[in-house]
Amino acid sequence: MNLPPDPTATSEKTAAPRAHSAADRASVEERILAPLNEAQRRAVTTTEGPLLVLAGAGSGKTRVITHRIAWLIQHEGVAPWNILAVTFTNKAAAEMRDRLTEMIGDAARDVAMGTFHSLCARMLRRDGEAIGLPTGFNIYDADDQARVIKGFLKEDDLPATGETKPSLILGAISRAKNEGLSAEQMEDRAITHHEHLIARFAKRYAAEMRRLDALDFDDLLLEGLRLLREAPAVADRYRAKWHYLHVDEYQDTNRIQYGWVRELAMGRGNLCVVGDDDQSIYSWRGADIRNILDFERDWPTATIVPLEQNYRSTQTILDAAHGVVSNNEGRKAKKLWTERSGGHTIPVFGAFDQDDEAAWIVRRIEELTAARPGKAPEAAPTPHVLSEIAILYRTNAQSRAIEEALLRAMVPYQLIGGTRFYQRREVKDALAWLRVLRNDADRISFERIINVPPRGIGEKTIELLRAADAARAGDGVGASYGAIVASAGIGELQGISPRARTALAGVAAIVERLRSRLALVDLPELLDAVYSETGLRAHLAAEGVEGEERWANLLELRGIAGRFLELEPLDALDRFLEETALVADQDALEVDLDRVTLITLHAAKGLEWPAVFISGLTEGLFPHSRALEDREQMEEERRLCYVGITRAKARLYLSYALRRSWGAGDGAPSRFLEEIPEELLESANEDDPRTGEAAAFGRGARGFAAARGGIGGGGAWREGSGDVGAPDGSFRPSRDLEARRRAYGAGARSGSLHVPDADGIDELPDDEDGDLDAVRPVGRVPAWLANRFKGARESTQSDAPDTRTAQALPASGVRRVIVPGERTFRDGDRVRHARFGEGIVVTSRLTRS
Incomplete structure (x- = not known):
């Protein structure tokens, strides 16, 4: 490999000749x-x-x-x-x-x-x-930074949870740095107790990083x-x-x-x-x-x-993306076009829960790759390979259900943003050894390797070393952490057991031997010496199959080090440590592997695939709940959706689940689905083969193309659709989250019955103490809302309320006899509450009370 030269280096070359004739x-x-x-x-x-x-x-x-x-x-x-x-x-x-x-x-x-x-x-x-910086500084990644903060928490006897969780503290410090604020300025601007707490941590963190000769990414x-x-x-x-x-x-x-x-x-x-x-x-x-x-x-x-x-996507995909992002106010006017006119409509699948959604995605992947019997998509006259397919999602937590579905179907995948190569334990251990050799002040790296492989150095010994380091720093003594380790090894530090003292002396000797070779051997040879003299190789050899896999990772690290052979040994070490610290998630993407890619929408930016699935298009998840009341954040969520859609070259699939096992519970389909022109979308939910009717949720609800309410049986209705009882074109559910929630019954509680009126959605009652005994069934569900609830069916019968009978009228309009001990009300029944008026039963259950 020809390594690019240092871009900051000067050159004595003359300018390249320009074309004269x-x-x-x-x-x-x-x-x-x-x-x-x-x-x-x-x-x-x-x-x-x-x-x-x-x-x-x-x-x-x-x-x-x-x-x-x-x-x-x-x-x-x-x-x-x-x-x-x-x-x-x-x-x-x-x-x-x-x-x-x-x-x-x-x-x-x-x-x-x-x-x-x-x-x-x-x-x-x-x-x-x-500007007073040492040229041999180390670059700390997120894990190294967290170790620094955890040290402070331990000193202060504070938990690493809640408002003192290291990631939250570091996030606040990072945001302040990105705004150009120093720790002192953070303290000046702090108002709340938490802000003062963060500012104090920021001040200590800055001082400790200077003492460790370390810079984090923001510091660079x-x-x-x-x-x-x-x-x-x-x-x-x-x-x-x-x-x-x-x-x-x-x-x-x-x-x-x-x-x-x-x-x-x-x-x-x-x-x-x-x-x-x-x-x-x-x-x-x-x-x-x-x-x-x-x-x-x-x-x-x-x-x-x-x-x-645009040279990537079909016009259908571009129009879908524009339909979403054009709703933003803070943007420069433009619209993408392509010579690839047309394109296949975009399937939208509404699932009951995330497992149902994941199963549907896997079925579609199997069809795309001809691994599953069935009609192949028109866009794929020849089957796709797995590496041409990506599944995108808003948060990492969403990958769990998808991974499990892929594993069950034995579909290979790669997870981008999971445990990356340079974050693996054995790789970080080897890199920490190199950092110790390069910088004797790097306490964080010293504490990582001091007992790797195990040498009998316990937490008590490390605490004594840390206390000695803090004491010398307080006295203004410039001794390095390595010097403290060496002094402890020869008995100059009180309280160290004989066994630990011997182990520390061994560590100090290894560091001294390896450091003497830094400027003499190339980087791969230095790594060989680290693996051998520290005992890493022997330690992994004793760990069986797992040790073999971890040893393979260390050999891979050695191979990467071989890219820097053109540089002088110390320069090679510095460049190697820089590049391993600064590698990004996308740099770990292996495009040659025949695997489906699982990746967050943020990490997918700049990438492309022939077939893309965007999952989790549920209000409160995507767009994220924190954006619902903030215009700027909502516009960024909309841009994120635009990015996701434009990753697709030929096939785009959209899906959502109405219920998840984590997060905020039930939710409605994302407003972004409503912002895509209707003619570009098609429902991916199939009719129930047993009844020929739209099955509920992810089991095959129909009608998305005909009426927006048909996506998965829980989607938004088409505005101004003309369906009997539907809201007119002036009703904008995508602009009113609470209206959407009420319409879908998401989060409805016992006694909170509601019904849409001709102008939209009535307010939920404030009093939630309604007595179900006071509720009387009055009729059927309006046609425009029928597919919204499990068990609901369309009917052309009279919508006149019937208050003369205690018999519940289900959505089909067929009377049923109430049997003692049976649930009096079924999902989809239209009822009248003595206090709150008419409503629809979203769910009911029999209780002993």
Whole structure:
């Protein structure tokens, strides 16, 4: 593997020759511009000044960036090392470099390219001393950060739950950092007890990270920006180096990244940002959609080039996505189109619960792959392979039911966002050893490896070491944690048992031997020594089959280390530790495996599959419950739905479950289903073969295409459908969650009976002490609502209330005799309450009272 050079390094090379003759220029223009459409060509050839490329989903933004860089080098004569391209994932950077290499050859290696975090890390390695940072700092991931916070909680005798849960504390600290707030500013702004608590933890956390010579992911960005602002000579050097800046996924940048880009672009102003405001879905981790919406305000001379031609999806899929996202107010007007006119309608399945939903998804997958007898989808004249199929969901908790259904059907899958390779215990142990060797102050890594493999060093010993470390820090003594371990090993620390002292001496000796080889051996050889001298290899060999699997992971880690052989040993170690710490979920996606992909909607951004399932389209789940009363959050949920829909190339399947075993209980179909044009959708629920009628919920309710109420027997009705008793076109259930809940009976409680009136939905009674004895059946369910309730059937009989009899009238309109001891009321009965008036029985049960 040819490792890309450090993008922050300087170069003595001369600029690449530009095409001078007319023939040469024509050849370059033909090769670079011919594959592009008119809008893409404009984006590629607009080289000077600020440029915003509004690149809709599947519009070829990566092609635009790579062709633009090639144009700059081969047509404009710009030296490749004077060009910077910033991405959000290593995967995107690698793909971009590979494409560029195909176009311009080895010159692509000299283009500075990487993620925000990796570029900042390398700038800080090279120039961090200008702002007082050690160049040998370690990068802490979420697990390392949690260990720091847990140490504080233990010192304070606080639980790692509730408001002091480490992930919640770290989340609050991260949000503050993304807003550019220091720990001191957090304290100044704190009002509540919890805010003061978080601010105090933030202050301690910052001090401890400095003492450990460690930076977390947010610190890399903050310190990278501070470097440019507080070290003018360093900033000028980078501005002089990078004449042309390209930023991918600009809509996902946060305040700090925005500042970093602006600092670098202040020199020549040749800034090209590519993004799509309709795909801004990361506000929860600091992304600010205003960065892209306000680009023209920030750069008044900017050129705007929209890319609206889509090369991925059918027009049906694009129209469905537009139907959803066009309801947002905070967006730039645009609409995707494709030459792939038409497309197959989108099946929508309504399930009773998440297990029913998962089973339906698996059945459809088996049909797509011809693993199940039945009619193959028209879009797949030849069967799909499993790697062409993805299942997307809003939250990780949803994957459980899907995984179980896939396992039962023996369908292979890969779960993205599960336990990643670099998070596996044995891999983290090996990396912790490397970090200890590189930085003697790294207490968190020391405490991880000090008893790995087991050496008889217990928690009591670790507490004594930690206390000694804290005492020396309080005295201002700069001794490293490694020195403390070594001193304990020779008896200088009181309270250590002889057995533990011997073990600590052994650890100190191993560290000293391995550290002496850091600058002498290549990285794979260093890992071999770590595996051997620490006892990791022997320990895993004694663990049987599980140990063999874990040993295979360590061998895989060694193979990855082999990619850095072109660098000097210490540089290789630093780059290796950086890249393993900064790897993203998408980087773990293995596209060559013939497995179905399970992935969250957030993690799926930037990916595509021929067939996509979006599950869990239930109000309160997607859109998420926290967005229901917040317009900005609802608009982000809508953008997330847009992202999910546009991952599909040919086939899109949508599903929801009315009931889940976790979360907020029963729910209604998502409003996003209602926002998709009706003619694009079809019901995937089948008629009950025994009765020829629409079965309830996920067992085959009909009527989605004919009336929106038919999805799964629990969907929303079509507004203005004209069905007898249906709300008229002015009724907007998608705009009124409470109305929807009342209409579906979700969360209805005993005694809370209700009935829709001609204008919509009546209010639920405030008094929930209604006596069912006072309820009298009065008639049948209106036709427009009949399929909503289990057991309900359509009827053309009179809707006149009958208050003269105690006989309940079920939805079919056929009288039944009440038998003593039997349930007096059945689901779907229309009744009249003496106090609350008419209503429909959603559910009833016989009690001993």
